[in-house]
Amino acid sequence: MADHAQVSEARAMERLPERTQTQRLVLRRLTPEDEPVLGASVTASLEHLLPWFPWADHEPVSPDQRRQRIATWEQEWRAGGDLYCGVFLDGAHIGNIGLHRRGTADSIEIGYWLHVDHTGHGYITEASEALTTLAFEQPGIERVAIHHDRANVASGAVPRRLGFTLEREVTKELQAPGEDGVEFQWKMVRAAWATRLVRAPR
Numbered sequence: 001m002a003d004h005a006q007v008s009e010a011r012a013m014e015r016l017p018e019r020t021q022t023q024r025l026v027l028r029r030l031t032p033e034d035e036p037v038l039g040a041s042v043t044a045s046l047e048h049l050l051p052w053f054p055w056a057d058h059e060p061v062s063p064d065q066r067r068q069r070i071a072t073w074e075q076e077w078r079a080g081g082d083l084y085c086g087v088f089l090d091g092a093h094i095g096n097i098g099l100h101r102r103g104t105a106d107s108i109e110i111g112y113w114l115h116v117d118h119t120g121h122g123y124i125t126e127a128s129e130a131l132t133t134l135a136f137e138q139p140g141i142e143r144v145a146i147h148h149d150r151a152n153v154a155s156g157a158v159p160r161r162l163g164f165t166l167e168r169e170v171t172k173e174l175q176a177p178g179e180d181g182v183e184f185q186w187k188m189v190r191a192a193w194a195t196r197l198v199r200a201p202r
C-alpha cells in the first residue's frame with residue numbers, strides 16, 4: 001500500500017497549475033488574502049451577476065464567509081480538484097475564471113465572470129484561450145467544455161470566438177432569473193485545439 005508521502009505526491013501531481021500568464025493578464029489561484037479584492041469586485045458587479053448565478057442572490061457575504069469559501073476552493077485544488085483563479089490586469093482583480101472537473105474524467109469545464117467595468121475588451125476570451133491550452137496540457141484531458149444558458153449571449157460568444165463547437169442544447173431547471181432554461185454546451189477536443197492554424201477571429 002502506498003504510504004502517506006506517496007499519496008500526497010500523486011495528488012500534488014494532479015493539481016492544476018495555479019498561475020498562468022497571458023498577453024495582458026495574470027490568472028492566479030485565489031487565496032484567502034484575496035478576500036477584499038474579490039469582495040469588492042463581486043459587490044460592484046452584483047446587478048450584472050444576478051441574472052446568471054444563483055450564488056449572487058446571497059451576496060454580499062461577510063468577509064469571514066468569503067474567506068471560508070476561498071479556503072474551501074483551496075482545499076479542493078490541493079486535493080487535485082477544481083481551480084478557482086482571479087483574473088488580474090496590472091495587478092487589479094477584474095474577474096474570476098475556473099477549471100472544473102465536471103462531467104467525464106477526460107473533460108474539464110471552464111467557468112467565468114468579469115467585473116462589470118471590464119467587459120468588452122476580450123479579457124475573458126483571452127483568459128479562456130489560455131486555460132483551454134492549459135487544460136489540454138493536463139494528462140488525460142481530451143475535452144474542454146463551456147456551458148451557459150441560451151439567454152446569456154455574451155457568455156456564448158466566448159466559446160464561439162475561440163472556435164468551440166456547440167455540441168448540445170439541454171433543457172434544465174431554471175437556477176437564476178436571467179435564464180430561459182436551455183443550456184448550451186460547447187466543446188473543444190484536443191486534436192482540434194492542437195491543429196488550429198490561426199487564432200480564432202475576434
Ligand SMILES: CC(C)(COP(=O)(O)OP(=O)(O)OC[C@H]1O[C@@H](n2cnc3c(N)ncnc32)[C@H](O)[C@@H]1OP(=O)(O)O)[C@@H](O)C(=O)NCCC(=O)NCCS
Nearest residue numbers: 048052112113114119120121122123124125148154155202
Ligand atoms: C460572460 C462575460 C464574462 C463576457 O464578457 P465579455 O466582456 O463579453 O467577454 P470578453 O472579455 O471576452 O470580451 C469580448 C468583447 O470585447 C470585444 N473585444 C475587444 N477587444 C477584444 C480582443 N482583443 N479579443 C476579443 N474580443 C475583444 C469583443 O468584440 C466583445 O465585444 P462585444 O460583446 O461588443 O462583441 C460577461 O458578460 C460577464 O461577466 N457576465 C456575467 C457573468 C456570466 O454570465 N458569466 C458566465 C456564466 S455561464
